[in-house]
Amino acid sequence: MVRNMTRRGLLGRGAAMIGCSTAAHPLLSTVTLASAQWDTRLVVMILRGAMDGLDVVRPVGDPAFAALRPGLLGAPGLPLDGFYEMHPALAPLQPLWQSDQLGFVHAVSTPYRDKRSHFDGQDLLEAGTGMDVPLAARREGWLNRLLQGLPGLDSQTAFAIGRDEMKVLSGSAPVMNWVPSVSLTVSPQSRLLLEQLYHADPLFRDAALEAIELTELAVPDATSERGRALAQMVGEGGQNAMIRSLAGFAAERLFQDTRIAAFSLGGWDTHRRQDSTLPKALGQLADAILTLQTGLGPVWGKTVVIAMTEFGRTVRENGSKGTDHGTGGAMIFAGGALRGGRVLGRWPGLDEADLYARRDLLPTGDVRSYAAWALRDAFGIDRAVLEGMVFPGLTLGDNPGLLR
16 A cells, blocks of 8 residues: 555646546545444544534533623523533534434543643644653654554555645554545546556556545445435535535445544634634534434444544633633534433533633543543453553543443
8 A cells, every 4th residue: 555645646746647637625634544344433523723612512500601601602502411501503413412322521631731722732632642742752643553553454544635634644554645626537548558657666556546446435325325315415515515525435435344534624713703603613513423424324323423622712702702722622422333412521610710720621531531432442442552552641541431
């Protein structure tokens, strides 16, 4: 498998020769897929920009909550468990909550503290390490380290979507590229010519053939009811069409031999007008999850989705009707394999004395621990491997029982 030749680089080098066309797109998102011997599917979503967990999963049962955010309450939330309410923009996911296929973890974060930089926060989230590891040493992502330790992987180990590197995938496990906005058309004659012309250049030859095959893999199977439903959903167009295309590709591969997928969604940095910007991001998230559910069909029952972000946001709203970079936040879980219908995590309270640095939600849990337990329950990975290799330095603690 080719490790260093990206599809984007291939297209740039060979477009004139083999008659392909590309269309650049500003989607900064990455997906990786891994094939393995297990039935459980894992999808990891990185929510870039710092999702406001206090707005997504509102602790309305805390008497201090409403006074801290008078301008952000907006439309009433959807009741969850008597203490928490879900943001109304996630209403399309309410049936998943009611069927125990949606859940949340509150008051969690990575070990990142105080500087509140997106770049550093995302580095730490995707590296899966503690703050004691220098930034320059965080070259491998925790998902890539997981891939390195999985036996029996075939050539479709990893796929990447978009222009930006997704650091959770960085490392020695191979990564290929797939771009939903790229159109690549090669006739059988051109393909044969390409193979002959670059017979002595296996790097370019294999990368070219991989690019052609990836274009073919992106098409849903239209011979089944599931495939037709996925094709219809992906082809609906509209504001979230690119997100559905990304999730649809992941679903189509996960329905077959792939077992692990990861991609990112942006738009979570809500410094101003959070009442209008956050619903858009939540709509994209809901579309991605529902596209996965549709595309996976019966395999959805063997799937767990984890959505995580680099840090939370301030407890108090700011003067622009938004929130600033904070610390504690929330994780989102979905999937038919999930024991959902719950909001996990120890609630720290919102009185000023309970806040972190008197401004942020105090983290009482580590996002890495919940991700690690999902990996252990899904794939049976040894606890020592999770604590020593995948998330070095992590202490897992008690099993929260995320999966059925």
